[in-house]
Amino acid sequence: MTQDVKIALDDVSMAFGDNVVVEEVSLEVKKHELLCIVGTSGGGKTTLLRAMAGLIPPYKGRILLEGHEVTQPTPSVAMIFQHFGLFPWKTVRNNVEYGLSVQGRRDEHGLVDQLLEVMSLTSNADHYPYQLSGGMQQRVGIARALATEPRVLLMDEPFSALDALTRENLQTELLSLWERNRETTAVLVTHDIDEAILLGDRIVVLYGRPGRLELEVEVPIERPRDPQRIRFHSEYAQLRNQLWEALQGEEERSTYEHTSH
Amino acid sequence: MSIPATESERSDSSSSLRAKLAKRWRQGLGRREIWALRILSVLAILVAWELYGRSSNPLLFTYPTAVARAAVDMVADGSLIRALGQSLSVLALGFVIGTVIGIALGLLAGRSTVAAALLELPVNALYATPMVALIPVLVLWFGFGVTSKIVVVTLFVVFPVLINTMRGVREVDARLVEVARTFCSSERRLWFDLILPSALPFIVTGIRLAIGRALIGVIVAEFYTAFAGLGYLIVDNANTFKTARVFVPIVVLMALGVALTALLEWAEGRVAPWQKATR
Numbered sequence: 051m052t053q054d055v056k057i058a059l060d061d062v063s064m065a066f067g068d069n070v071v072v073e074e075v076s077l078e079v080k081k082h083e084l085l086c087i088v089g090t091s092g093g094g095k096t097t098l099l100r101a102m103a104g105l106i107p108p109y110k111g112r113i114l115l116e117g118h119e120v121t122q123p124t125p126s127v128a129m130i131f132q133h134f135g136l137f138p139w140k141t142v143r144n145n146v147e148y149g150l151s152v153q154g155r156r157d158e159h160g161l162v163d164q165l166l167e168v169m170s171l172t173s174n175a176d177h178y179p180y181q182l183s184g185g186m187q188q189r190v191g192i193a194r195a196l197a198t199e200p201r202v203l204l205m206d207e208p209f210s211a212l213d214a215l216t217r218e219n220l221q222t223e224l225l226s227l228w229e230r231n232r233e234t235t236a237v238l239v240t241h242d243i244d245e246a247i248l249l250g251d252r253i254v255v256l257y258g259r260p261g262r263l264e265l266e267v268e269v270p271i272e273r274p275r276d277p278q279r280i281r282f283h284s285e286y287a288q289l290r291n292q293l294w295e296a297l298q299g300e301e302e303r304s305t306y307e308h309t310s311h
Numbered sequence: 312m313s314i315p316a317t318e319s320e321r322s323d324s325s326s327s328l329r330a331k332l333a334k335r336w337r338q339g340l341g342r343r344e345i346w347a348l349r350i351l352s353v354l355a356i357l358v359a360w361e362l363y364g365r366s367s368n369p370l371l372f373t374y375p376t377a378v379a380r381a382a383v384d385m386v387a388d389g390s391l392i393r394a395l396g397q398s399l400s401v402l403a404l405g406f407v408i409g410t411v412i413g414i415a416l417g418l419l420a421g422r423s424t425v426a427a428a429l430l431e432l433p434v435n436a437l438y439a440t441p442m443v444a445l446i447p448v449l450v451l452w453f454g455f456g457v458t459s460k461i462v463v464v465t466l467f468v469v470f471p472v473l474i475n476t477m478r479g480v481r482e483v484d485a486r487l488v489e490v491a492r493t494f495c496s497s498e499r500r501l502w503f504d505l506i507l508p509s510a511l512p513f514i515v516t517g518i519r520l521a522i523g524r525a526l527i528g529v530i531v532a533e534f535y536t537a538f539a540g541l542g543y544l545i546v547d548n549a550n551t552f553k554t555a556r557v558f559v560p561i562v563v564l565m566a567l568g569v570a571l572t573a574l575l576e577w578a579e580g581r582v583a584p585w586q587k588a589t590r
Binding site for chain 1: 492493500583
């Protein structure tokens with residue numbers, strides 16, 4: 051195993067009981083890379099991410115993090131959730147501090163304050179989550195994950211519960227955050243092709259039931275990227291089309307299967 | 312042509328007035344109006360009671376002003392205060408013991424399937440049993456003193472608290488448990504960060520149910536046992552047909568129930584401010 055591979059999936063299948071949802075996925079996530087996993091909903095991509103986090107074991111195959119098999123969650127991996135996953139009884143500040151405090155670590159460099167500042171949460175630090183909009187809540191979720199200075203950041207559809215405008219704003223912020231400081235390795239699960247192109251270094255498409263890895267492409271658009279102009283990039287339309295067809299193929303195939311029965 | 316027009320106009324305006332009244336009937340009252348209506352309803356009950364009570368046999372019924380006079384007498388001769396003190400001490404002790412046991416067992420049963428399997432049948436059976444039926448036996452076991460009364464109150468309190476606490480622990484958001492797991496939380500931290508705060512509103516509900524039951528418990532226990540407390544005051548005065556004096560401890564109990572429930576709500580708002588949002 052080379053130093054450059056952060057996470058390796060080796061013939062991984064995922065199942066709930068006898069119901070196989072992901073089949074034989076082999077995949078490598080390189081160090082300091084942002085990999086996007088795109089698939090339609092119910093395609094097992096979240097399941098795969100949860101396995102990378104050590105929350106559920108693979109049905110077959112193994113997952114290696116820095117060369118060691120993942121069997122349980124580790125402090126060097128942090129996760130951002132679609133449902134934000136904030137504790138309603140903790141203030142914004144206490145939610146952001148949660149990871150550090152639960153891991154018995156001290157905030158020696160004032161990172162929590164910095165993250166509150168970066169995420170424009172300083173004035174809401176003493177508020178409870180219910181007092182915040184969805185976008186602000188997810189800022190807290192992002193800050194909480196970053197506060198533990200994870201080596202791997204896993205993001206499970208982090209923006210799909212937000213309205214379109216808020217989503218674009220947060221995508222832009224995550225993009226600039228990522229491009230400023232590329233210390234971590236990240237995996238982002240999404241069903242949004244444009245989000246994957248905007249943020250990802252590489253994109254893989256899962257499709258079928260059970261989900262299989264069918265397409266794996268580099269995003270040929272240089273960083274830093276401009277969210278307003280990326281759509282006019284010469285490679286954008288072709289890549290988007292390629293991904294769209296890969297995702298579309300799944301539906302055609304399943305309708306074909308249904309009619310042939 | 313003009314007559315039907317005006318008629319329809321008239322019916323229009325009357326129906327819009329009716330709609331306005333109907334809307335007001337359902338909603339649209341200010342705080343002050345609501346309080347005015349509340350006070351009005353209490354006054355109406357008191358006046359009706361006074362009028363009817365004055366015209367009926369004083370051995371069988373009474374009326375508010377007579378109750379008020381009796382209350383002044385009973386405060387003056389010290390009997391009300393003494394009885395209140397006796398009842399409150401039993402209530403407090405039994406309540407604290409019952410709540411502590413209920414919460415402890417409820418937390419255990421909520422988190423451990425073994426404990427839940429062991430506790431489920433006996434707890435449900437005892438919760439369904441009218442505890443009043445046990446009082447004669449408890450008196451036999453614990454005597455006529457304070458002990459048996461405390462045991463009665465404890466038994467009245469323990470089950471609603473236990474069952475609600477258990478439910479609260481089970482209703483913990485599984486997604487937040489997963490969040491805690493990804494951040495590598497220990498089981499101990501999981502309790503403090505997640506399980507206890509999310510079970511808190513359920514525990515409060517259990518305690519709210521327990522307040523009413525504890526008041527029933529203490530009074531019924533005093534009916535059966537030693538010559539002490541508000542319950543005894545009720546029985547004693549009823550036996551001697553001092554009807555106005557019977558109602559004084561009843562009113563005190565009513566006030567006590569209302570006050571304890573309000574106190575609980577206030578405490579909940581202080582301890583769990585995030586709860587306001589979900590109400």
